Amino acid sequence: MAQVLEFKLPDLGEGLTEAEIVRWLVDVGDVVAIDQPVVEVETAKAMVEVPCPYGGVVTARFGEEGTELPVGAPLLTVAVGETSASAPPASASAPASASASAPAPASGTAAAPAASSGSSGEGSGNVLVGYGTGAPAARRRRVRRESPAAASAVAPAAAPTARPAAAAPSDGPVPVISPLVRKLAREKGVDLRQLPGSGPDGLILRADVERAAAAAAAPAPAAAPVTAPAAAGQHAGERVPLRGVRGAVADKLSRSRHEIPDATCWVDADATELMAARAAMNAAGGPKISLLALLARICTAALARYPELNSTVDTVAREIVRLPAVHMGFAAQTDRGLVVPVVRDAHTRTAESLTAEFARLTEAARTGTLTPADLTGGTFTLNNYGVFGVDGSTPIINHPEAAMLGVGRIVPKPWVHQGELAVRQVVQLSLTFDHRVCDGGTAGGFLRYVADCVEHPAVLLRTL
Structure with a gap:
């Protein structure tokens, strides 16, 4: 006799409370193995494939692609104990919780239906709300909800239907x-x-x-519609929900702009010698060294001299917390929006190790396989906006960090070199910093040291 188990959206870590279903990897009736990925979801941090802890036949799926679910909400039900295609239909049995504590319905009593692939997971009876599988019983809250009797006739393969807009109980x-x-x-x-x-x-x-x-803040609609759109001065336009990665970026940037009193200083630097040094390194054989890795190596050396910029502000305690390790974030543009992967312990890595880690994280960002751990814990960010063909920028600090170094494109420009006008490879460097952690003298000293290393890479030999 098969036992129907309910698999809920697990806690994905890093304080995440919800995720959006991007793509179902199984259908109702499919046979799944233990730990087989069954759904691809997008959190505020990354795209994640969620494996199912049960093996058996999928009897129901909860939520359509594009639906946002909270952690602890049902994802699917699996009939464990039989692997044939003749699994019981979802409408024939109630979705059981992992504890299987609810008694089976008496003979002749209609059982609560399991939702189809387009269902929102509503049914009659007691429903666990807001907690993941394995939560202590004392933390579970049960809410009594009544559904129409006709819902019991909905089969798993039925077409998706709209959720009834029922008001919350009084x-x-x-x-x-x-x-x-x-x-x-x-x-x-x-x-x-x-x-x-x-x-x-x-x-x-x-x-x-x-x-x-x-909706409450919106003005009341006019009694008669405006016949000429030009008179209103507005158009309906396309509405794009701020959720997933895009929503997380919006929240973080808004918080940064609201909390951090930032300032920016910048300088032009002659990068000709740095480009020549990189070419010499790569000509010597071995793995190629990226320009981003060299800039990161320069930043870690500068942060060792100016640790104020590798810090964060504890607003509750009113303290500046200087951090012992440099976890280097770098901005990466993807189809789903801007993400900032983090290279752990960048201050201990060589240029070759930094190159390899930047490449790994960039590929993971491009394919949407970054984990939440890859996107959190940064202490300083390197932003190479020169890849977009621009010279300068005043970026928003990646909260809760204290500074960000911006690097523009490297282009040939007229430059006075050794007293004569010459064409040199010039780059604009900018430092946006939290004015609470340091003053302009410290920020200027940091940026000037970075520029000196770009212009004369031999300066780095002092720290190697």
């Missing part, structure tokens, strides 16, 4: 994804009991609160 606990959502609702004056949730089983997500607040 008494009892309100199903909310996290305390942060409750706080956001209080700040924006949103009544959670009048708000239908778009998450599984009516779970209220952050996006639901933000939509409700935006």
Whole structure:
């Protein structure tokens, strides 16, 4: 006799609370093995393939591609104990939790249906809200929800249907994804009991609160439509949700601009000698050394001299925390938006090791396989915006770091070299820094040392 087990979206680490379904890797009726990837999701950090801990036949999937689910929401159910294609239909059995503590329905009583591939996971009976598999029983909250009797006739292969827009119950606990959502609702004056949730089983997500607040703040529509679009001065336009990587970047940049009093200084440098040194290294044989690796090596040497810029600010304790290790982030543009992979312990690496790690992380960013650990923990960021063909920029600091070095394109320009006008390879360097951690003298000293190393790579020999 097969046992139907429910697999929930696991905790993906790094404080992530939700993920968007990008692509299902299995269909209802497929046979899956233990630890086989069943769905590809996108978190605020990266794209991740989620493996299923059970082996058996998939009997139901929860959520369409593009649906955002909270951690702990059901992903799919698996019939364990039989691997034939004749798995019981989802409408014939209730989705069991991993604890399998709920008794089976009595004979002649309709069982709660499991959702189809397009279902939101709603059903009748008690529903676990907001916690992952294996959460202590004391932390689980049960919310009573009644679904139409006709829902029990929906089979797993049925076409996706729209979620009923039922209001939250007037008494009892309100199903909310996290305390942060409750706080956001209080700040924006949103009544959670009048708000239908778009998450599984009516779970209220952050996006639901933000939509409700935006709708309340919007002006009332005019009694008669404006016939001439030009008179309104606006067009409907395309609306792109700020979620996933793009949403995380937006939140982080907004927080950085709001919290950090930043300033920028810049200098032009003659990079001719640095380019010649790199060419000589690569001509000597062995793995090729990248320009980004050489710039990172220069940055780690500069941070050893100016540790104020490898720090963060503890706003609660009102303290500057100087960090012992340099974890070098670098900006990488992808189809899903800007990401900042992190090279761990960059201060201990050689130019060859830095080149290899930059290449690995760049490829992972391009293919969407970066892990959350690859994208967190940076202490200083190197931003090579010269790849976009621009000379300068005043970037926003990658919160909670204290500084970012920007590198423009390296182009031939007229330059006074040894008292004579010559054509040299010139680059603009900019340093954006948190003015709380240091003053202009420290920032200028750091940037001048970096420029000196670019112009005269032999300066680095002092630190090798």
